[in-house]
Amino acid sequence: MTRVIVTGGAGFIGSALVHQIMAETDWRILTIDKLTYAGRMENLDGVMGDSRHAFAREDIADRDAMERLFTSFAPDLVFHLAAESHVDRSIDSAGEFVSTNVVGTFVLLETALTHWRGLDGAAREAFRFVHVSTDEVYGSLPPGEMFRETSPYQPNSPYAASKASADFLVRAWVKTHGLPAVITNCSNNYGPRQYPEKLIPLTILNMAEGKPIPIYGDGGQIRDWLHVEDHARALRLIAARGRIGETYCIGGEAESTNMDLVLTLCEAFDAIRPEAPWRPHRSLITHVKDRPGHDRRYATDITKLKSELGWAPRWTLGDGLAATIRWYLDHRDWCDAIAEGARARRGTG
Numbered sequence: 638m639t640r641v642i643v644t645g646g647a648g649f650i651g652s653a654l655v656h657q658i659m660a661e662t663d664w665r666i667l668t669i670d671k672l673t674y675a676g677r678m679e680n681l682d683g684v685m686g687d688s689r690h691a692f693a694r695e696d697i698a699d700r701d702a703m704e705r706l707f708t709s710f711a712p713d714l715v716f717h718l719a720a721e722s723h724v725d726r727s728i729d730s731a732g733e734f735v736s737t738n739v740v741g742t743f744v745l746l747e748t749a750l751t752h753w754r755g756l757d758g759a760a761r762e763a764f765r766f767v768h769v770s771t772d773e774v775y776g777s778l779p780p781g782e783m784f785r786e787t788s789p790y791q792p793n794s795p796y797a798a799s800k801a802s803a804d805f806l807v808r809a810w811v812k813t814h815g816l817p818a819v820i821t822n823c824s825n826n827y828g829p830r831q832y833p834e835k836l837i838p839l840t841i842l843n844m845a846e847g848k849p850i851p852i853y854g855d856g857g858q859i860r861d862w863l864h865v866e867d868h869a870r871a872l873r874l875i876a877a878r879g880r881i882g883e884t885y886c887i888g889g890e891a892e893s894t895n896m897d898l899v900l901t902l903c904e905a906f907d908a909i910r911p912e913a914p915w916r917p918h919r920s921l922i923t924h925v926k927d928r929p930g931h932d933r934r935y936a937t938d939i940t941k942l943k944s945e946l947g948w949a950p951r952w953t954l955g956d957g958l959a960a961t962i963r964w965y966l967d968h969r970d971w972c973d974a975i976a977e978g979a980r981a982r983r984g985t986g
């Protein structure tokens with residue numbers, strides 16, 4: 638039975654991966670998560686009582702803790718997702734991004750290397766470290782071009798720079814030490830359990846309550862959107878059959894401007910909530926000052942992942958958005974718990 642560590646498993650993508658593995662395999666999982674504002678135990682509802690799943694509240698930058706957990710759990714596979722992930726927060730204060738995304742990745746690489754070197758035979762052959770990164774490391778694209786595995790690194794935000802640094806560390810641990818690791822660079826994810834500071838959940842929750850929907854600048858920024866379940870499937874496939882030392886770009890082949898995406902959500906809400914006093918929901922759109930250094934366009938070429946591993950996204954953007962709206966409306970308790978947590982952190986009770 639495969640034994641897998643998922644770092645950041647109480648976050649958005651990590652929890653989707655944990656739920657998918659628990660549902661579709663007989664693997665054992667150790668979720669390691671510091672439970673920052675973005676890490677929520679509610680995200681692991683349904684797996685916490687399962688004897689195949691264990692949880693450790695630890696900081697990936699804590700070397701003693703990582704060594705203890707790797708020694709006691711003895712993983713065959715590590716999915717590394719723990720990170721500070723919000724660009725706006727990295728602009729306000731980048732310290733945590735460096736400690737977690739850079740130093741934390743370094744500590745995990747060192748710990749994984751020691752663990753892997755202690756394995757022998759088939760276990761050593763089979764061990765994999767899957768590093769989960771972002772297409773934002775490649776910077777901003779002019780029209781007509783695509784990010785691919787060979788694109789130059791041109792990170793523009795402190796978040797992207799911290800992820801790029803982590804990618805380089807992983808690459809070096811493969812090339813220098815032979816650690817069997819693979820790097821993935823994925824486009825924007827959406828789906829259930831995404832912390833509502835990100836565009837799609839923020840828009841859905843604000844529409845539900847008749848609050849303004851903030852749009853950075855003219856809303857013309859283009860992103861490629863991938864449903865989080867498709868991302869989780871890609872990560873599992875790459876862990877199983879990806880080539881060591883390779884990078885795989887993951888994307889949804891679903892480019893949209895932020896404005897078009899928000900308008901789609903508004904139209905869906907007009908149909909779902911025809912009685913809303915603030916209908917049409919597009920009247921809630923409020924343009925706010927653009928983020929400094931805001932990348933204009935991301936788009937990801939997924940030819941390598943398709944041709945080498947036979948992966949393709951299953952969700953269309955339309956179906957995925959409709960399902961995501963339904964999830965947020967059906968999980969008001971989850972949304973309320975997040976709002977309550979955010980209020981408590983601000984000291985407002």
Ligand SMILES: NC(=O)c1ccc[n+]([C@@H]2O[C@H](COP(=O)([O-])OP(=O)(O)OC[C@H]3O[C@@H](n4cnc5c(N)ncnc54)[C@H](O)[C@@H]3O)[C@@H](O)[C@H]2O)c1
Binds near residue numbers: 651670674676723770
């Ligand atoms: N969300 C996206 O669109 C997207 C796209 C491509 C890649 N990624 C990458 O995927 C990964 C997961 O992203 P997400 O959107 O789920 O983020 P998230 O913010 O929802 O979750 C991050 C998780 O990491 C945990 N964490 C943070 N610091 C930690 C530390 N020092 N030690 C242990 N745990 C810690 C948090 O508590 C949280 O549970 C990140 O590495 C991110 O860079 C995200």
